[in-house]
Amino acid sequence: MIRVQREDFDPGAEIAALTAGRHDIGGVVSFVGLVRDRVEGGRVGAMTLEHYPGMTEKQLAEIDAEANRRWPLAASLIVHRYGRLEPGDRIVLVVTASPHRDAAFDACRFLIDWLKTKAPFWKLEETAAGGQWVEARDSDDRAARQWESAAGKPDAAE
Amino acid sequence: MIRVQREDFDPGAEIAALTAGRHDIGGVVSFVGLVRDRVEGGRVGAMTLEHYPGMTEKQLAEIDAEANRRWPLAASLIVHRYGRLEPGDRIVLVVTASPHRDAAFDACRFLIDWLKTKAPFWKLEETAAGGQWVEARDSDDRAARQWESAAGKPDAAE
Amino acid sequence: MKVLYFAWLRTHIGHGEDRIDLPAGINDVRGLVEHLRAKGPGYARALTDLATVRVAVNHEYVGFDHELKPGDEVAFFPPVTGG
């Protein structure tokens, strides 16, 4: 499941809803991304997250489907916000549930890594010098590339 | 931080409390372990989780300290329940927060892997044939062993 | 044909959307880029360094050699920075 929204979300409520009434889930892994007040070398105030309505939903749904192809998930959820966000605010939530924890951990990490390089969002930071578009990070590209092999896991983590 | 308790916990409230007022956290990873109604080859009803009061707290605190030595965490939390639990109930919560998501993911997985082989808890499952002590799983031993090297990461996941 | 611009490409161009009739002889993204560059300095600046520009057609990532059809929705934007 995926959702793109301006409003905040409640990670605990989302986790509870995803697992409610299910007795076949052994582990639930969640990732919450938050706005930091400093990035490489400077402090930032708020930011505005722009996105491409339509393409965002399509890309997130494809990433979610890919995770479900690669791992035996009982449930998965991506929630991504857009609009103006302040330091400490939640940006993104990824939740994966599986009978065994390995699949839940791997799938959750895959989803956030892929989302970071595929979902059409752009951060405009409010700095003392005015608005500044955040540049994509090489480390995010590297993180995403390690999942490019067709198999579930990127390396010998088994 | 660690807690051992009979009562249930609220993952969302724990995540929120751990990150409240912090603007230096970029990612929060959580793992929630749940009671499944089936294990290798059979259905189970409720279970009772026995533990060793005193040693449990000491071992969890040591594992938590080790994670904080290995990774630059902004915050970490382990909550483990004991007593009678039914299918679908929460057993354990691990939360890790860090400026960058890699450290939070690795530390969370390390904590649950190590906890599973070091924290003195034992599961007594209620089956049709009566109470049955759950046997330790080889896969848990393997998962824990991959973290035995002194360095943070078990393999080439960078 | 709808052409969309996001993030700093939109800032340089000054607006986020154009309606364009594909001129005769243009049949791929690269051709459209050259057509747009000629529309003014903002376009030229936004589309100078294609190494930093991503393209989507009908919500899917494509390369600059992707063939265009009338009615396609084409979007130009920088590498994404969400999550």
Place this chain on the structure above:
Amino acid sequence: MKVLYFAWLRTHIGHGEDRIDLPAGINDVRGLVEHLRAKGPGYARALTDLATVRVAVNHEYVGFDHELKPGDEVAFFPPVTGG
């Protein structure tokens, strides 16, 4: 000396705790195990296969060669299955 048993070791022995004065000549965990085995069939059964038994002294994991001191809290239990 306090000696504790958990999970199926406790079930076999029939209770979870003994107070024991360390007999002369016993100075490590292995010696204590032999002393306990002689206390009855429940003890003998619980402590038959030491490959499935873990030992903690004062809340820390130790090996069977670990030296014991008066006042130590010793615990015997199976491999853990929490989480």
